[in-house]
Amino acid sequence: MDILRMAVSATQRGKLIAAGYTSLSSLSSISPPVLARDLQIPESEASEILKAASQSVRLDNSNGCHAIIAGAQTAWDMLNEEDTSRCITTSCADLDNILGGGINCKEVTEIGGVPGIGKTQLGIQLAVNVQRPADYGGLGGKAIYIDTEGSFMVERALQIAEACVEDMLEYRGFLRKNFEPCHVSMQPKDFLANIFYFRICSYTEQLAVVNYLDKFISDHKDVKLVIIDSVTFHFRQDFDDMALRTRLLSGMALKLIKLAKKNSLAVRNLSPFAGCSLESGDDQVFKWFIPFIPCLR
Amino acid sequence: MELLDVGLAEVTLAVAQVSAIACPPCQTVLSLLEQRVQDEYFTGHLPTRLKGLDDVLCGGIPFGVLTELVGPAGIGKTQFCMKLSLLASLPPNFGGLDGHVIYIDVESKFSSRRMIEIGVNSFPEIFHMEGMAQEMAGRILVLRPASLAEFTESLQQIKVSILQRQVKLLVIDSMAALVSGEEQGSRRQYSLGWHISFIKSLAEFSRIPIVVTNQVRSQNCDEASQYPFQGAVPSMVDDAVGNRFDSHLVPALGIHWAHAVTIRLVLEAKSGARLIKVAKSPISPPIVFPFNITSSGILFTSDVGIEMTGPQINTIQNQGHSGILNFSS
Numbered sequence: 001m002d003i004l005r006m007a008v009s010a011t012q013r014g015k016l017i018a019a020g021y022t023s024l025s026s027l028s029s030i031s032p033p034v035l036a037r038d039l040q041i042p043e044s045e046a047s048e049i050l051k052a053a054s055q056s057v058r059l060d061n062s063n064g065c066h067a068i069i070a071g072a073q074t075a076w077d078m079l080n081e082e083d084t085s086r087c088i089t090t091s092c093a094d095l096d097n098i099l100g101g102g103i104n105c106k107e108v109t110e111i112g113g114v115p116g117i118g119k120t121q122l123g124i125q126l127a128v129n130v131q132r133p134a135d136y137g138g139l140g141g142k143a144i145y146i147d148t149e150g151s152f153m154v155e156r157a158l159q160i161a162e163a164c165v166e167d168m169l170e171y172r173g174f175l176r177k178n179f180e181p182c183h184v185s186m187q188p189k190d191f192l193a194n195i196f197y198f199r200i201c202s203y204t205e206q207l208a209v210v211n212y213l214d215k216f217i218s219d220h221k222d223v224k225l226v227i228i229d230s231v232t233f234h235f236r237q238d239f240d241d242m243a244l245r246t247r248l249l250s251g252m253a254l255k256l257i258k259l260a261k262k263n264s265l266a267v268r269n270l271s272p273f274a275g276c277s278l279e280s281g282d283d284q285v286f287k288w289f290i291p292f293i294p295c296l297r
Numbered sequence: 298m299e300l301l302d303v304g305l306a307e308v309t310l311a312v313a314q315v316s317a318i319a320c321p322p323c324q325t326v327l328s329l330l331e332q333r334v335q336d337e338y339f340t341g342h343l344p345t346r347l348k349g350l351d352d353v354l355c356g357g358i359p360f361g362v363l364t365e366l367v368g369p370a371g372i373g374k375t376q377f378c379m380k381l382s383l384l385a386s387l388p389p390n391f392g393g394l395d396g397h398v399i400y401i402d403v404e405s406k407f408s409s410r411r412m413i414e415i416g417v418n419s420f421p422e423i424f425h426m427e428g429m430a431q432e433m434a435g436r437i438l439v440l441r442p443a444s445l446a447e448f449t450e451s452l453q454q455i456k457v458s459i460l461q462r463q464v465k466l467l468v469i470d471s472m473a474a475l476v477s478g479e480e481q482g483s484r485r486q487y488s489l490g491w492h493i494s495f496i497k498s499l500a501e502f503s504r505i506p507i508v509v510t511n512q513v514r515s516q517n518c519d520e521a522s523q524y525p526f527q528g529a530v531p532s533m534v535d536d537a538v539g540n541r542f543d544s545h546l547v548p549a550l551g552i553h554w555a556h557a558v559t560i561r562l563v564l565e566a567k568s569g570a571r572l573i574k575v576a577k578s579p580i581s582p583p584i585v586f587p588f589n590i591t592s593s594g595i596l597f598t599s600d601v602g603i604e605m606t607g608p609q610i611n612t613i614q615n616q617g618h619s620g621i622l623n624f625s626s
Binding site (some may be wrong): 007008009010011012045048052112115116120121124127145149150151152153155156158159189192193194195196198199200201202204205207208209210211212214215216221229233234236237240 | 303304305306312313315316317318319321323324325326327328329330333340355356359361362398462487489490491493494497498499500501552554555556557558559561576578579580611
């Protein structure tokens with residue numbers, strides 16, 4: 001019964017079936033007052049049900065009638081898109097080479113490593129680099145930094161911003177373009193003002209912030225990079241139900257991918273490695289999860 | 298949708314609104330910096346009076362995060378903790394935080410006599426004043442939980458007193474001893490995980506420094522995995538039977554703990570000299586300082602540290618140290 005697929009509440013569905021409406025086509029020629037009388041619901045509710053029904057019908061039709069599936073892109077179009085897409089430099093030439101220019105937009109990039117190796121440093125570096133103008137390897141945009149571990153140090157961000165300004169001033173001499181001499185007028189503190197910082201203290205806050213990102217980004221259109229440091233920290237403790245944890249993490253990963261594609265941003269997850277040491281059953285689940293994430297890229 | 302008996306549109310809207318409310322407030326990093334400069338003592342750091350370390354840590358032990366001291370037995374971790382407790386209790390014009398200190402002393406290593414000795418030798422101008430020794434020592438509260446359960450209970454009270462702004466430093470000496478009494482396996486990991494979250498969130502909300510000491514354990518060679526391009530594996534001694542022994546020690550409490558601490562200071566002994574290494578820190582390069590323990594606590598023999606690249610920064614050595622254990626301060 002295609003009534004079951006409609007996006008209405010369970011009681012409304014129950015009333016429709018009880019009144020004899022078992023398929024979408026049976027709703028197509030009914031007007032709201034008639035439906036309201038049949039189901040004994042207010043007329044506004046009836047018109048909403050009919051709207052939901054017509055939406056489902058439209059989706060079905062488009063699948064049947066058109067040869068091209070909605071939402072698909074040809075490989076050629078994707079190639080053109082990839083060629084024109086910009087990257088954020090990591091300030092390490094070798095790394096940029098391997099990544100094909102830098103961190104790509106519309107993608108989720110994961111950085112993993114043992115404690116103290118430099119993941120947070122790379123995260124802060126990218127948050128500063130994304131603000132560089134396009135000629136200097138950035139996107140001229142702002143960054144969101146979601147900190148779950150508390151390892152973000154403002155003093156370090158200031159140091160990196162100061163070094164970035166020096167670097168840009170030095171590089172300006174090498175560029176053979178005629179643009180205004182005072183094009184690079186950003187001060188280190190301006191870099192800091194363009195990084196939005198969220199401090200997350202539990203996994204519920206983490207889920208909330210990922211859900212909220214969509215609205216935040218539509219309010220701040222110039223955000224070009226989202227950094228999450230680190231994605232799995234709060235999920236390593238306080239979880240008895242491992243299956244739930246895997247579902248939540250996978251769901252979050254999918255949301256981030258969708259967000260990246262929709263808003264053309266780069267999303268960076270920094271995740272701590274469980275390492276090879278199997279200290280407890282907990283780490284075994286974790287090891288299973290880590291190979292899962294890269295194939296979602 | 299089934300649960301709340303509403304349509305898809307309402308559910309999406311509800312999720313969006315709940316997320317917006319549950320989400321913590323956003324701040325720009327610039328406003329964070331300005332807040333810290335304005336509101337906090339020494340822009341959010343506790344100066345350790347060890348010039349080299351303070352320079353490298355941008356002012357001292359940072360507020361709001363966990364700093365770990367790890368090293369073999371008898372190297373000076375408790376001495377360092379006692380010195381820090383003293384520093385935190387000093388009035389601001391002497392470089393202190395003018396506050397109370399909670400010292401969780403699991404292994405009963407805290408010696409008030411030694412603390413006063415450190416105070417008298419490091420700050421004679423304060424401690425020779427009438428009643429100052431009593432006032433300073435009176436600000437340091439020592440707790441001796443016998444088990445993790447007792448510690449967990451007292452954590453709630455600790456939280457209240459910290460949030461009432463009287464306590465400016467929390468020292469836990471040592472975390473490994475607290476946790477080691479618990480049963481092995483997933484219960485222990487779960488319990489350690491809970492404590493990690495609690496302590497970190499406590500540090501975060503109250504913006505105080507939390508210093509934790511950790512013990513070491515020996516590393517079995519399965520964990521020493523190397524990439525082929527890193528060259529030869531560091532020295533492994535073979536014995537007659539052909540088994541491999543690794544001469545390295547590693548911090549206890551595992552990798553989850555290693556991720557949770559923000560700053561890790563490794564204390565070790567090498568050829569009879571004591572070294573303190575900044576092994577993990579978001580604000581400093583990997584750097585080593587030699588130090589000595591004297592009557593006024595820990596003193597650096599050189600304020601210019603040596604930068605140490607490569608994996609040695611994380612290793613812990615205990616060579617030539619047993620001879621030092623018998624010295625008198």
